[in-house]
Amino acid sequence: MDAWIDPLIALLALPGYGLSSIFVIALISATLLPMGSEPMVVAVVSANTSLFWPAVLVATAGNTLGGAITWWMGYGAEKAYEHVKHKPHEVRVLRWLQRFGAKACLLSWLPIVGDPLCAVAGWLKLPFWPCVGFMAIGKFARYLVMTAGALWLFPGWFAG
Template sequence: MELGYIGLFIASFLAATVVPFSSEVIFSAMVFGGLDAWTCVWVATLGNWLGGMTSYHVGLLGKVEWIEKYFHIKKEKIETFTVRIQKYGDWIAFFSFVPFIGDVIAVATGFFRCKWWKVAISMLIGKFARYLAWMYFNGLFM
């Protein structure tokens, strides 16, 4: 609670990049601690989206060694997304909020050179939907 919205932003950002943890726990703690639920939704969405876009840009670099080292994602796993990306297109980034495969999706969309603006829009919508659903299903709205 000490860092408030800035702490939530940082936690949400890191949760979408190299640090494997659930930002929803931090989100819930902030709301239960007295912060405004809607502001938390927007702050967490922005942080998580920027973290996801960072993962997208790491994928753009195309350095498989970096992806394996920092994201612990094997090249083979990224390549399995080839079919999905060819089938569903750049909009698959919507599902980057899904635990365990979300980071892979974000990196893969960059690795396969998906259009950044489609990735950005679909990822933003997905991240927002995630926190909105979390807020409502856990009774955190005020």
């Protein structure tokens, strides 16, 4: 068992593989799995502040790709199950999403509801590329604000 743990730890070590780790963790956290990628972004940037913009951009790319995968999961789920009986509050949410269309994916950065929102956008067959574009904008803003905020509000915690 130790034979694969040590290389895995070395692969995920900071700062040598920090950006690839950020990408993978951001991608996984944008699926329906409950996981956050922000601590990893802040850890890498605090270890090497020159990686601020690369870390934010790599996290945005990974999280956006994860959102796109979730969109396709929703699209496939809708294809597999064409007829669904919805509860009244679900019908309101679906109508709201249809009204705002791809722009609703700006909210994909929100905790708890953001990832399912991407899946529902796929379920509703909202246009893929506009959804991905709005996901990217929302996710970029989240990483930018959270990483800069953590470094600015708590500079002593991240001093090397």
